[in-house]
Amino acid sequence: MASDTGWADPLAGVPLLDARHVTAGERWVFSAGFNVDAALTSTGRIDSELDDLRRLAGAGARVAVLSHLGSHRDGTASALDHVAGHLSRRLGRRVRYVPENASDAAVRAAEALEPGEIAVFGNTRHHAGEERGDPELARRFALLGDAVAVGGFSKAHRAHASNTGVLRLLPGWAARSLVTEVRFLAPWAGPGEGVYRAAVLGGRKPEKTLVGLVHAMRTCDLVVPGGVVLNTVLRALGHDLGASDLGSRPDACLDAVRGVMDLPARARLHVPRTVRVAPVDGRRIVGEARSRPVADGVPAGHAVVDFELEPWAARALAGAGSAVLAGTPSRYLDGQVRSADAVLSALSRAAGPALLLGGDTVAELPWPGPVSTGGGSALQLLATGTCAVLDALRDNARRVAGEGRGPADDNVMDGVST
Structure with a gap:
């Protein structure tokens, strides 16, 4: 079914947990996105799963929750016991914490769950194979249950072992939060024929360039790069950037930008004539920011920290029939607010709906309108009409149907059993 945005319905062919009858004793893996700090600064990503967890436990299911926090690559993966404590308080029932998730002890702990019991298992990103989508790690995760409920929209774009990997092994359903x-x-x-679409892309994450910029140049009418996205665009245009931040995947992002510039595009790309540069020590600003023409380059030891939005772009943003801001366009928390304030002012007057995307973006910028903390997942969905986990759920449903099993039949696929 086509939507009024021009894409096919992204949920077409996706099995929904709301439509799945749950019986007492069933063993479920709940793939969540509880990437929430130990201080529980913002619990929205946990609270969005409460209804489904309450429904599963209330029906007598035995639920093993898998989630991530931080990353194995930079050593920020940490324990999830605070998640179990928060869930216990919100659900009004004890939620156990099991520090492991792929060991024999973890499997035994999952098998020992009583009907109606929920346990949060260890951080999936304690394993290097999680972010690589390692099949063997996915196989170990799949031993924790006989069916998968997939929530955590914030990770829906990631082909990780606990997200899409388990869906190659167990039948799955989309949770209500997703x-x-x-x-x-x-x-x-979608492309929105007849609607003037604008995208502002900033922040530091490479997906803002690799997914956001690449697709927005084909589906939008205006693209305003900021942050690392702007720095990469300026580098591709041959400008000297001094010590400006180029993110965690500079070469891949530079290749992507050059590829975009070599092809015909629907969008007009905003390249500012003036940037704000400041002396830096690593990522720390150590002096006053000053305006500087882009054509003059960035001095050594200095970095681009903000830019001046061109008046024509501000007018275009204000006239947009649909607009998205994904990633803070400047070093906003360091007091570099010019571009962000100009963009937010224009979007507040936009002719159509304007949306802020991403956890950091939503936390950093003052915006009273609609927001999504999905970040990369939302970018992928808006750019392509789908995302990795939705594709995996559709493939999963076709595989189950091809094997002639209904929802209440044997839920073990591809040789994985408990």
Whole structure:
């Protein structure tokens, strides 16, 4: 079914947990996105799963929750016991914490769960194979249950072992949090023929360039790069950037930008004539920011920290029929607010709906309008009409149907058993 945004319905062919009858004693893996700090600064990503966890436990299911926090690559993966404590308080029932997730002891702990019991298992990113989508790690995760409920829209773009990997092994259903966010984003999705679409892309994450910029140049009418995205664009244009931040995947992002510039594009790309540069020590600003023409380059030891939005771009943003801001366009928390304030002012007057995307973006910028903390997942969905986990759920449903099993039949696939 086509939506009014021009994409096919992104939920077409995706099995929904709301439509799945749950019986007492069933063993479920709940793939969540509880990437929430130990201080529980913002619990929205946990609270969005409460209804489904309450429903599963209330029906007598035995639920093994898998989630991530931080990353194995930079050593920030940490324990999830604070998640178990928060869930216990919100659900009004004891939620156990099991520090392991892929060991024999973890499998025994999952098998020992009583009907109606929920346990949060260890951080999936304690394993290097999680972010690589390692099949053997996925196989170990799949031993924790006989069916998978997939929530955590914030990770829906990631082909990780606990996200898409387990769906190659066990039948799966989309949790309510995932479905709700996909439906919420529908008005901003797709090419939108006849609607002037604008995208502002900033922040530091490479997906803002590799996914956001690449696709927005084909589906939007205006693209305003900021942050590392702008720095990469300026580098591709041959400008000297001094010590400006180029993110964690500079070469891949530079190749992507050059590829975009070599091809015809629907969008007009905003390249500012003036940037704000400041002396830096690593990523720390150590002196006053000053305006500097882009054509003059950035001095050694200095970095681009902000830019001046061209008046024509501000007018275009204000006239947009649909607009998305994904990633803070400047070093906003360091007091570099010019571009961000100009963009937010224009979007507040936009002719159509404007949306802020991403956890950091939403936390950093003052915006009273609609937001999504999905970040990369939302970008992928808006750019392509789908995302990795939705594709995996559709493939999973076709595989189950091809094997002639219904929802209540044997739920073990591809030789994985408990």
